[in-house]
Structure formats: C-alpha cells, structure tokens
Amino acid sequence: MSAGNGSLGLIAGGGELPRAVAMAARAAGRDVFVVPLVGSVTEDWIENFPHEWLTPGEPGRIIKALKGAGVGEVLMAGKVDRPKFSELKLDAKGMLLLPKAVAAAKKGDDALLRFIVGICEDAGLTAISVAQAAPALVADEGTLGKVAPHAEHRADIERAFKIVHALGALDVGQAAVVCDGLPLAVEAAEGTDAMLLRIPLLRESLRGTAEKKRGVLAKALKPLQDAKTDMPVVGVQTVKNAAAVFLAGIAVEAGAALILDKAAVAAEADRLGLFVFGAKP
Amino acid sequence: MSAGNGSLGLIAGGGELPRAVAMAARAAGRDVFVVPLVGSVTEDWIENFPHEWLTPGEPGRIIKALKGAGVGEVLMAGKVDRPKFSELKLDAKGMLLLPKAVAAAKKGDDALLRFIVGICEDAGLTAISVAQAAPALVADEGTLGKVAPHAEHRADIERAFKIVHALGALDVGQAAVVCDGLPLAVEAAEGTDAMLLRIPLLRESLRGTAEKKRGVLAKALKPLQDAKTDMPVVGVQTVKNAAAVFLAGIAVEAGAALILDKAAVAAEADRLGLFVFGAKP
Numbered sequence: 001m002s003a004g005n006g007s008l009g010l011i012a013g014g015g016e017l018p019r020a021v022a023m024a025a026r027a028a029g030r031d032v033f034v035v036p037l038v039g040s041v042t043e044d045w046i047e048n049f050p051h052e053w054l055t056p057g058e059p060g061r062i063i064k065a066l067k068g069a070g071v072g073e074v075l076m077a078g079k080v081d082r083p084k085f086s087e088l089k090l091d092a093k094g095m096l097l098l099p100k101a102v103a104a105a106k107k108g109d110d111a112l113l114r115f116i117v118g119i120c121e122d123a124g125l126t127a128i129s130v131a132q133a134a135p136a137l138v139a140d141e142g143t144l145g146k147v148a149p150h151a152e153h154r155a156d157i158e159r160a161f162k163i164v165h166a167l168g169a170l171d172v173g174q175a176a177v178v179c180d181g182l183p184l185a186v187e188a189a190e191g192t193d194a195m196l197l198r199i200p201l202l203r204e205s206l207r208g209t210a211e212k213k214r215g216v217l218a219k220a221l222k223p224l225q226d227a228k229t230d231m232p233v234v235g236v237q238t239v240k241n242a243a244a245v246f247l248a249g250i251a252v253e254a255g256a257a258l259i260l261d262k263a264a265v266a267a268e269a270d271r272l273g274l275f276v277f278g279a280k281p
Numbered sequence: 282m283s284a285g286n287g288s289l290g291l292i293a294g295g296g297e298l299p300r301a302v303a304m305a306a307r308a309a310g311r312d313v314f315v316v317p318l319v320g321s322v323t324e325d326w327i328e329n330f331p332h333e334w335l336t337p338g339e340p341g342r343i344i345k346a347l348k349g350a351g352v353g354e355v356l357m358a359g360k361v362d363r364p365k366f367s368e369l370k371l372d373a374k375g376m377l378l379l380p381k382a383v384a385a386a387k388k389g390d391d392a393l394l395r396f397i398v399g400i401c402e403d404a405g406l407t408a409i410s411v412a413q414a415a416p417a418l419v420a421d422e423g424t425l426g427k428v429a430p431h432a433e434h435r436a437d438i439e440r441a442f443k444i445v446h447a448l449g450a451l452d453v454g455q456a457a458v459v460c461d462g463l464p465l466a467v468e469a470a471e472g473t474d475a476m477l478l479r480i481p482l483l484r485e486s487l488r489g490t491a492e493k494k495r496g497v498l499a500k501a502l503k504p505l506q507d508a509k510t511d512m513p514v515v516g517v518q519t520v521k522n523a524a525a526v527f528l529a530g531i532a533v534e535a536g537a538a539l540i541l542d543k544a545a546v547a548a549e550a551d552r553l554g555l556f557v558f559g560a561k562p
Contacts, residue, residue: 172464183453
C-alpha cells in the first residue's frame with residue numbers, strides 16, 4: 001500500500017468487482033494500471049485508467065506490461081471465462097506454460113486465476129488481496145443502511161452461516177438461504193444468482209412474499225478459498241436479486257466479504273426495505 | 282412381524298411407497314388393513330386391500346378402524362398434503378387434538394405424520410418402520426442391476442455421502458449430486474426431483490450429456506430423521522429422472538434406504554445404462 005510498492009497492477013476480468021477495486025484504490029491515492037483480459041471484460045470503465053488489453057495466453061506480455069508501468073503489487077479480480085485454448089492468442093511464455101494452464105483451467109475458473117497470479121509472483125511481483133488493495137470495500141461489522149435484522153433474522157443468519165461453513169469446509173458452495181429456521185436453498189455449482197431464483201418456486205408457506213419479506217441470504221468465504229482471488233461479493237445487484245425473491249436481508253462476515261459500493265448498496269437496501277448485515281466472524 | 286402382532290395397519294398417503302409396502306407385507310404372508318387418507322391418495326391399488334377411507338382430522342375413527350380390523354402394528358407411509366384445517370372433516374378426538382395438529386403441520390409434513398403416528402401409539406398400537414413391515418424394500422449392499430460404478434464413480438459416491446451427511450447433521454436435505462469431484466447440486470427445501478432439474482442448466486463441461494453420462498446422485502437418511510416415517514426412497518421414477526439429467530448412477534446406503542421395487546428399478550437402470558448402488562453404511 002505504501003508508495004514504495006509502486007503502482008497497483010490490476011489484471012481484470014468481467015463484472016463489477018475490478019472497476020470497484022480500481023476506483024477504491026485510486027480514491028485511496030494509488031496509481032492503478034489495468035490489464036483487461038480480452039474476451040472477459042466488456043465494461044468501458046477501463047478507458048479511465050492506463051491499460052493494455054492482453055489475453056490469459058500472454059503471461060509474458062502481461063508481466064512486461066505490468067513491470068513497464070512500474071507495478072510492484074498485482075491483483076487479479078473479476079470473472080474470467082474459461083478460454084478456448086485452441087483459439088487463444090499465445091506469447092512465448094504462454095506456449096511454454098500452456099499445458100499447466102489447461103490443467104489449471106480444467107479444475108475450474110478459480111484455479112486458472114490462481115495460476116496466472118502464480119506466474120506474476122514467479123516474475124517477482126507481489127500478489128495482494130482485494131482487501132489489501134481496496135480496504136474500503138471490505139464488509140464492516142453491523143448494519144449497512146437503515147434496516148436492521150430482527151432477533152428471528154439473527155437466528156436465521158446464525159443457522160445459515162453454520163450451513164455455509166459446513167459446506168465450505170467440503171468445498172461445495174459459499175451461500176445459503178434460511179427462512180424461519182428452515183434451509184430453503186444451498187449453493188453448489190449453480191452460483192448464488194441461480195440459487196436465489198428457485199426460492200419463489202418453493203411453496204408460499206415456506207418463504208417470503210411480495211407482501212411479507214422473509215428469509216436471509218448468507219455468503220461466506222470457503223475455508224479452502226484464497227482470499228486473494230475469491231472473497232464473497234455483495235453489490236447493488238445482489239440486493240435487487242434478494243429483494244426479487246422476497247428475502248428480508250443479506251448477511252456476510254465482517255472482514256471476509258466485499259461490498260461494492262457501500263453507499264449504493266445501503267441506498268438500494270433502504271429503498272427495498274432489506275437489511276445488509278456484517279456478522280461478527 | 283409375527284402372527285401374534287395381528288394385521289399390519291397401513292395409514293396411507295400418496296405416491297408409490299404405500300402400495301409397495303402393502304404389496305411387500307402381503308407377499309411376506311401378512312394381512313394388511315389400509316386407511317387411505319382422503320385428499321392424499323388417488324391411486325386405485327387400495328381396492329386390492331381391505332380398507333376404510335378417513336381424513337387426518339379423524340384420529341378417533343382411524344384408531345377404531347385399525348383396532349376393529351385386528352391391527353396390532355401400525356405404519357404410516359406416503360405423501361400427505363398438508364390439509365386445510367378449516368375444511369377438514371373432524372371427529373371428536375380430532376377436534377380435541379386440532380390445536381396440536383395445526384402446530385405440527387406448521388413444522389412441516391414430517392411433523393404431521395409423526396403426530397398421527399404418535400396418536401396411534403398413545404392408543405396402544407405399536408408403530409413400526411417400513412423396514413420392519415417390508416424388509417424386502419430395504420436397499421442391499423452392492424450393485425442392483427448390471428451396471429456397476431467405476432472407480433471414479435466410487436470417489437464421487439464417497440464425496441457425495443460426505444456432503445449429504447454434513448447437510449443432514451444440520452437438518453438441511455438428504456441428497457446431493459457430485460460429478461468428477463465437483464458438487465453440482467445440493468438439496469434443501471426444493472426436494473430431490475427439483476434439485477435434479479437444475480443439473481442440465483449447468484455448463485456442459487461440468488456435467489454429463491446425452492452422449493456421455495456423468496455424475497452421481499446420493500441420497501441418505503438425515504441423522505435427525507425418524508426411520509419410521511422418512512427413509513430415502515429410490516423408485517423407477519428416480520432412475521428415469523437421474524437418466525434424464527445425464528447422471529451415471531444413484532447411490533444409497535445399504536440398510537438405510539428403500540428401493541421400490543427392486544426388480545423394476547434394476548430393469549430400468551439396465552435399460553438406461555445407470556448404476557444403482559448400495560454403499561456400505
């Protein structure tokens with residue numbers, strides 16, 4: 001974080017996270033150089049930062065670009081579509097590392113991210129976490145916005161975290177929904193958004209309705225996950241999605257989740273009457 | 282099971298299970314008297330057994346009918362739609378017990394079943410499990426049918442049971458799908474069939490396809506569940522459903538799940554090329 005570490009290098013995939021990280025780091029007074037990954041990034045926020053478009057098959061050029069920009073610390077954030085290796089633009093280092101990259105990609109997107117970060121570390125750059133690069137994004141303890149969880153919500157939050165921790169220890173998923181003590185949905189490979197979409201399909205007595213919001217979405221880091229690449233993220237869209245399936249609120253663990261951006265999330269939660277709560281970890 | 286226990290009384294809800302229990306008990310030489318619950322049973326197999334139609338609101342009449350038929354042991358099986366208590370036909374005992382029944386029904390269908398079984402026990406009848414009434418239905422160890430799980434399937438089975446046991450200990454669900462080490466889906470309130478339906482929505486690299494079956498459905502008893510009312514059940518339809526979402530097979534725990542009926546399930550599994558496997562518990 002000190003000036004001695006030079007610019008922050010951000011290898012950016014898609015979604016809201018990379019932009020939020022870049023903005024937060026810049027707001028904290030840091031120079032940011034972005035390597036948006038071709039095929040994964042479609043957002044135009046990139047234009048506001050010095051950047052160079054490259055592919056996941058060009059680790060040599062990625063490292064050269066980062067070092068050329070005076071980067072000392074590097075961070076990877078955002079969603080990376082698993083590349084079609086047969087169509088991927090490769091540099092010399094990419095060709096050399098291709099077999100390992102293919103093997104990593106087969107294990108999942110997380111493994112591919114960790115692989116690219118690992119290459120940067122081998123080249124002498126320091127990999128840091130989103131929490132280190134943009135501490136303003138890290139969830140605080142307590143209520144964000146004006147709506148606070150009631151006692152029964154607190155019981156659901158506690159139960160949901162127990163479930164998510166048990167699942168996380170088995171590397172299953174990082175989210176669950178609990179309503180009045182009953183686990184309504186548990187995340188596996190489908191992802192949080194798809195998980196939420198099945199809540200309204202449950203019978204009405206088990207869940208909330210447009211008239212009466214019920215149930216809590218809890219998200220937590222898997223114990224096996226690398227906080228450098230994979231903290232759970234709550235954004236304005238998460239609040240909208242939770243409200244659309246009639247949940248009463250969202251809970252994360254303080255210090256172990258990211259909120260993008262806090263003011264906008266609080267405003268949306270207030271508007272929709274949901275709580276967003278940072279539980280004591 | 283001895284003649285000294287008199288007829289078997291079967292309080293029957295909907296679905297395949299009650300018929301399978303009645304047939305298996307009769308095949309084992311036992312007289313069976315059925316109380317099909319009005320509103321829950323639509324199947325016509327009832328006509329093959331002495332029976333009396335009653336509602337969940339008539340516990341007094343249920344006990345009278347069972348005792349009049351010489352029933353000593355009683356069993357409840359099948360799905361019971363939560364009754365609309367305001368429209369329910371009630372006998373005197375039903376009116377007396379209504380507040381407790383409503384409270385039980387609010388906790389879920391299982392609680393309502395256990396409540397009705399409890400009333401029978403209070404009246405001096407002995408509640409027995411499906412496994413006791415129809416041991417032929419209980420899953421055996423090993424492969425049912427001709428298709429056996431490969432080594433990689435065995436690893437997925439083991440992983441899936443670990444997940445289901447962890448979830449079961451938290452009273453979440455009783456089923457999970459694992460494919461090549463990756464948990465694809467975990468059951469909560471939606472039920473096994475709904476859980477299976479989301480497998481084909483996952484991206485193709487993670488799951489089986491029409492050309493290549495992959496992944497295992499595992500079902501296990503929750504440690505908190507009462508084996509008298511709630512063993513996991515695999516039937517011909519379960520095999521069809523698993524095949525429809527391109528799974529390689531189904532695993533249950535030997536001695537702790539029911540197969541309805543084994544010959545038909547084996548034939549369907551063979552026809553569709555799936556394994557049905559009883560794991561050592």
